[in-house]
Amino acid sequence: AGRPYELLTAATVPAYLAGRPALASRLDPALVTGVREVGDGNLNLVFVVEAAGVPGLVLKQSLPYVRTDPSWPMTPDRNGFEARALRAHGAVAGAYVPAIYDEDPGRHVIAIEDLSDHRVWRGALNEGARHEGAAADLGRYVARAAFGTSVFGLDALEQKAALASSVNAQLCRITEDLVFTEPYIRHEHNRVPAANEPDVAAYAGDPDVLAAVGAAKLTFMTHAEALIHGDLHTGSVLVRAEEPGTPRSTRAFDSEFAFYGPVGFDVGALWANYALAAARALALGDETHATWVLAQADATWRAFDTQFRELWPGRADPRVSGDAVLERFLAKVRGDAVAAAGAKAARRIIGFAKVSDMETLPEDLRAGAARGVLTAARLLLLEGPSAVARPSGVAALFDRVGG
Ligand code: SR1
Ligand code: MG
Numbered sequence: 001a002g003r004p005y006e007l008l009t010a011a012t013v014p015a016y017l018a019g020r021p022a023l024a025s026r027l028d029p030a031l032v033t034g035v036r037e038v039g040d041g042n043l044n045l046v047f048v049v050e051a052a053g054v055p056g057l058v059l060k061q062s063l064p065y066v067r068t069d070p071s072w073p074m075t076p077d078r079n080g081f082e083a084r085a086l087r088a089h090g091a092v093a094g095a096y097v098p099a100i101y102d103e104d105p106g107r108h109v110i111a112i113e114d115l116s117d118h119r120v121w122r123g124a125l126n127e128g129a130r131h132e133g134a135a136a137d138l139g140r141y142v143a144r145a146a147f148g149t150s151v152f153g154l155d156a157l158e159q160k161a162a163l164a165s166s167v168n169a170q171l172c173r174i175t176e177d178l179v180f181t182e183p184y185i186r187h188e189h190n191r192v193p194a195a196n197e198p199d200v201a202a203y204a205g206d207p208d209v210l211a212a213v214g215a216a217k218l219t220f221m222t223h224a225e226a227l228i229h230g231d232l233h234t235g236s237v238l239v240r241a242e243e244p245g246t247p248r249s250t251r252a253f254d255s256e257f258a259f260y261g262p263v264g265f266d267v268g269a270l271w272a273n274y275a276l277a278a279a280r281a282l283a284l285g286d287e288t289h290a291t292w293v294l295a296q297a298d299a300t301w302r303a304f305d306t307q308f309r310e311l312w313p314g315r316a317d318p319r320v321s322g323d324a325v326l327e328r329f330l331a332k333v334r335g336d337a338v339a340a341a342g343a344k345a346a347r348r349i350i351g352f353a354k355v356s357d358m359e360t361l362p363e364d365l366r367a368g369a370a371r372g373v374l375t376a377a378r379l380l381l382l383e384g385p386s387a388v389a390r391p392s393g394v395a396a397l398f399d400r401v402g403g
Contacts, residue, residue: 002076005107008061010035013047016059016109022102023111027051040120041235041254042068042353044079048116055114057101062108062256075170076108078256083110084166085258088227089141092148096141098238098253115251118238125277126357128289131239135296137250138237138270139303142229146263146333147311149227155316166227168259172220175230175257179347180217184210189352195367196374200350203374212381216339223262223336230257232269233344234277235355264336267304271297271337272344273355275376280357283369301337305330335384342380345373 008016018029031051039046045061062076083103090097102111124131147153149162182189184204192200203209229236229252236255242248274296281290312326348355349370361369 002064005064005076007063008045008047008059008107008109010037010047013049013059016107017049020102020104020111023057026101027054027057039067042066043074043256048114050114050116056116057114058098058112060110060112074174077105078168078171079103079108079110080105081166081168081171081258082254082256085227085229085255086110086112088149088162089145089229089252089255089258092153093141093144096137096144096250096252097255098251112253115238115240115249115253117246118240118249118251120235121237121239122234122273122277122356124239125234125293126280126360128281128286130289130292131241131248131250133242133248134237134239134250135270135274135299136303137248138232138252139267139300139305140307141250141252142232142263142266142270142300143304143307143311145228146226146266147308147315149260150225150263151317152315152321153311162227163224163260166258166260168230168257171230171257172259172261176217176221178352179343180213180220182352183347183350184213187351190350191354192350193367193370196349196370199371199374203346203378204350206378209378209381212339212384213343216336216343216381219262219336219339220265224260225263226260227258228261228263228266229255229269230259230261230265231255232266233355234270234273262333262336262340264333264338265340267300267333267337268340268342269344270300271341271380272348272377273357274300275341275345276348276355276357276373279369279372279376280361282372283361283365301334304333338380338384342377342384345380346377349373349377 013035014029014032017023017027031054032049033052034050036048037045038048043066044063047059048056049059050056060079062079064073064076066072066074083100086097086100090099098113098115100110100112121134151159154162231254232252236253238251238253240249274293278290278293281293308330315321358366358369
């Protein structure tokens with residue numbers, strides 16, 4: 001067990017601010033008008049600090065256990081990884097992440113930019129809202145973070161030092177278990193409505209699915225390409241639509257799972273969550289929204305591809321890394337993304353961490369939506385290479401699922 005530390009409450013936050021010089025100089029504790037605890041994820045405490053006449057800020061504190069299951073211990077050091085990722089991604093993709101103001105390793109607190117004028121994308125998608133440009137922004141975010149933290153953007157010695165200090169073993173273990181293992185074995189974390197039990201048995205019992213998931217797990221565990229976000233679902237994205245006088249903004253937050261891993265894992269996480277949002281919309285009979293959501297898969301990919309190609313001429317070591325290397329790398333990312341998308345979609349149906357896209361559907365619609373997601377996951381895992389060759393990628397697969 002780690003050293004005990006004091007958890008914050010809304011009442012103790014102003015005194016905490018006063019004791020942190022980096023924060024007190026930014027936000028005078030006397031100006032604080034309110035503190036709200038808004039954490040709705042599986043892991044952390046999140047406090048929005050509001051102030052009179054000056055920008056507020058957000059404090060995020062790691063609990064030493066899983067918030068949604070306090071009997072499950074979890075290293076609070078994880079927000080050190082988040083701090084490192086916010087700084088590294090902020091340096092190369094600053095438009096797409098919250099600014100970080102302070103890191104307190106003793107109490108496992110980070111202070112970040114208040115983005116209360118944004119909303120969590122998952123909730124917006126669930127309501128049928130369409131944030132144009134967000135999917136492309138995320139493609140650019142993944143590309144800039146991937147290029148800038150890899151051997152393409154860093155000197156080889158610098159990149160190895162960054163990699164060594166970003167080994168996030170305990171959080172990676174969670175993904176290895178929850179995404180790539182538990183849905184395929186009998187496990188107490190798994191929870192499936194009775195109506196979907198045959199669907200899950202067919203999916204998880206298919207040896208081809210298992211082989212594809214095993215290969216994707218190996219990729220996740222061994223391909224240290226770049227400092228990736230590591231948990232880039234739509235609940236880890238804040239969006240603000242463009243309005244007169246206010247530009248569009250898209251920010252990836254909650255990067256505590258960041259580590260040097262396969263770039264395709266981040267792209268695939270987005271695709272999986274578009275699939276979940278689309279399955280919800282289809283279940284509710286909103287084909288227009290489902291079609292829009294699925295089109296976001298191509299939007300993310302095209303923006304990723306374009307941004308990465310734009311960065312390529314600036315690569316650190318072009319001596320033997322010509323354009324053929326670029327083409328091979330992009331094809332690999334796409335293949336890895338398809339497999340990751342399959343695994344990430346299925347885990348939300350079978351495993352520990354469910355998503356509101358499915359959970360807030362009326363009971364009678366949930367089983368059909370979950371079945372659709374599993375069918376899509378299977379197609380993604382089994383038809384990976386041929387699926388990615390098709391121009392409309394994931395959307396084509398969903399056309400088949402829908403039809
Ligand atoms: C115990 S953590 C469960 C999940 O929450 C995070 O958002 C990750 O997706 C993780 O797998
Ligand atoms: Mg999270």
